[in-house]
Amino acid sequence: MIFSQSFYRDQALKRMEAELSPSDHESESVPFHYTDYYAAEMGSSLFRCFVAFTDLMDPQFLPRFKHITLELEQQFSEKGKRKINLDPGYLSLSSMVIATAKNHCHRIPLSAGVYAHLEYVVRNGRLQPLEWTYPDFRSPEYMAFFNTLRMDLKKQLRRHAADGG
16 A cells, blocks of 8 residues: 555555455555655655455455455545555465556566566565566565565465365
């Protein structure tokens, strides 16, 4: 989530939890200063945070989740300007993918105008950025958060398998 006011983050999170499942991990909200891409629309004092949800989802749900977040962005817009940017994604044991509505040479079309943006791959047991990984996703804070989340996912998958799931 990229936002200027925590109110929009909190409201979007409530709506996503109602649609998906409760959240179980949330990063700190850190200043987002890596680009001015959103400044004209959302202001210049922006923050980013990440949220993970308790229920494991099939990656095929990603296009539908992107459309849910696009609807939320519209609902929180004022005078045609978004107050929050929401880019859902999924983390697996081998990679992390973010959904986007913007095509580019390295993005894979999924369905209904949604593209997969491969953000990280796993090498030597840790998530690693790629040539096109967004600059902020290369930061130590983001890398630490997602590597911790990946280790928690690994434990969750082991429990799920042990329970016969």
